[in-house]
Structure formats: structure tokens, C-alpha cells
Amino acid sequence: MGTVSGTETDGPSSRPATRDAIAAAIRDDVLDGRLTPGDRLPEPMLAERFGVSRVPVREALSQLQSEGFINLERFKGATVSGASRTDALEVMQVRRGLEVFGAQLAAERRGGAYTDELRMITESGTAAEQSHRHDAVPPLVMRFHTIVAEASGNRELARMLENTLRRIAWVFEREVESRADGCWRDHTAIAKAILDGSPVQAGYLMDEHVRKDEDLVRTLL
Numbered sequence: 001m002g003t004v005s006g007t008e009t010d011g012p013s014s015r016p017a018t019r020d021a022i023a024a025a026i027r028d029d030v031l032d033g034r035l036t037p038g039d040r041l042p043e044p045m046l047a048e049r050f051g052v053s054r055v056p057v058r059e060a061l062s063q064l065q066s067e068g069f070i071n072l073e074r075f076k077g078a079t080v081s082g083a084s085r086t087d088a089l090e091v092m093q094v095r096r097g098l099e100v101f102g103a104q105l106a107a108e109r110r111g112g113a114y115t116d117e118l119r120m121i122t123e124s125g126t127a128a129e130q131s132h133r134h135d136a137v138p139p140l141v142m143r144f145h146t147i148v149a150e151a152s153g154n155r156e157l158a159r160m161l162e163n164t165l166r167r168i169a170w171v172f173e174r175e176v177e178s179r180a181d182g183c184w185r186d187h188t189a190i191a192k193a194i195l196d197g198s199p200v201q202a203g204y205l206m207d208e209h210v211r212k213d214e215d216l217v218r219t220l221l
Contacts, residue, residue, distance in 0.1 A: 017050040022060035025050070027170055030069050030080055031220045037082035041070060067091075067167045091167055092217050096210040098161045099145065100203045105152035107194045107202035114151040118191045121147055125184040137183070138172040144187050148206075151194065171213050186212075 017025075026046075029035040046057045061078045064070045068087035070078050081087070111118050121144045128136040145165055149158040186209040193202035 017052055017056065019056045019059040019063065022046070022050050022052070022056055023063045024170065024173065026060065026064060027067070027069055031088075035080050037080050039080045041078040041080065043077065067170070088168070088220075089214065089217050091164060092171070092210075092214045095161070095164045095168060096207060096214065098157060098164060099148070099210050100207045102149045102152040102154070102157055102161060103190060103194060103202040103206035104199040105154055105157070106148050107197055107199040109151065109153050110197045111151050111191075111195050112153055114147050115195055117147050118144075118151065118195065122184065122188045122191045125187055129184045138169070141172045141183065141187075142169060144191075148190070148194065168213075171217060 026035070026041065035041075041061065043054045043057050043061070046061075047054050050057065061070060061072060065072045065078075068091070069081055071081050072078050106112070106114075121140060125137065125140040125144060128134075128140060142165060146158075146162065149161040152158060186205065190202060190205045190209060193205055
């Protein structure tokens with residue numbers, strides 16, 4: 001059974017790594033096969049690798065546990081989950097069902113109280129994409145999908161989707177440049193179908209859009 005190890009670029013730097021950066025690095029190690037099921041992730045070694053205290057390491061491990069990438073056991077510590085890769089795809093499939101239904105409901109209400117927000121977020125996302133501000137894209141993508149869920153008017157669906165989106169937020173951050181190509185064309189088309197009151201079209205477009213993320217996850221597994 002292996003343990004986590006760093007690379008030349010993983011060592012301490014003048015700017016300590018954040019919880020999200022640590023989680024992203026470990027997640028990439030799992031998805032790329034550098035860490036395999038059962039590998040141990042000792043907090044002291046991770047703290048040394050990233051040049052931080054154990055607090056952000058512990059927070060990162062907790063985040064990865066919620067995403068299904070690692071297991072945390074008392075006295076044993078953190079290990080890479082044997083089902084983490086499969087879980088990632090399953091969560092994506094659940095997300096698609098929720099997103100499609102949410103888009104259909106939102107279209108039935110023509111966006112409800114969120115019409116202006118839908119227009120503004122698609123304009124902001126398109127501008128970020130066109131100006132190649134890739135770092136700005138993931139939070140805008142998250143906000144778009146959250147607004148659609150809220151526009152559905154179904155609070156339970158919005159709550160479930162918020163939790164699901166939080167678990168797969170890493171998809172929006174990984175390969176962001178390749179995902180950005182056409183991403184906001186999809187979002188703009190979905191928003192238009194919602195605002196036009198076309199549930200069938202909104203559901204179809206959302207389904208096609210989310211399938212692209214599922215295809216991306218398959219390439220990572």
C-alpha cells in the first residue's frame with residue numbers, strides 16, 4: 001500500500017497552499033492515477049508537501065471525503081477511496097437528472113424572479129470566455145447552474161442540486177480552457193429557452209450540455 005508523495009512543484013513556497021488548492025492537487029493525483037485505491041494520505045506528509053499546517057490539510061481531506069475521493073477513519077486516517085472514480089461518474093449522472101428537471105421547471109415559470117440574473121450571468125460568462133479570463137469561468141458556471149435551480153421554484157430540488165454541484169465543482173475547474181470553448185453558447189441557449197417558456201427545449205439543451213461534463217469525467221477515469 002502506497003502513501004502520498006509530492007513532486008518538485010509540490011513543495012513549500014512563499015505562498016502557502018489553500019484548502020481548495022490542496023484538495024485540487026490530491027484530486028488530480030487520484031484522477032490521473034498517481035494515487036490509487038488504498039493509498040494512505042498522512043496529514044504530516046501532506047502538510048510538509050504543501051508547506052502548510054495541518055488545518056488546511058484536514059479541511060481539504062474533509063472536502064475530498066464529501067466528494068467520495070477519500071475515506072477518513074478514526075485512528076487509521078485518510079486513504080484513497082476504492083470507489084472514488086466510479087462515484088464521480090455516478091454523481092454526474094444524478095446531477096444531469098436534477099439539472100434537466102430544474103431547467104424544465106424554470107422554463108414553465110419563464111425564469112420567475114430570476115430573469116434578470118439569468119441574462120446578466122450569461123452576459124458575464126460570455127464576456128469572460130471571449131476575453132480568455134479562464135479563472136473567472138468556473139465560479140460563473142457554478143452561479144449559472146445555481147440560478148437555474150433557484151428559478152425552478154422547487155426549493156428541495158435547489159437544495160439537492162446545490163449539494164451535488166458542490167461535490168462536482170472540480171469538474172468546472174479542471175481542463176477549464178477546453179471546457180470554456182462553447183460553454184457559454186450552451187448556457188445562453190438554455191437561458192433563452194427558459195425565458196421563452198419552452199420546457200422541452202430547455203430540458204433537451206440542459207441534457208446535452210451536462211452530458212459534455214460526463215464525457216469529460218469519463219476521459220479522466
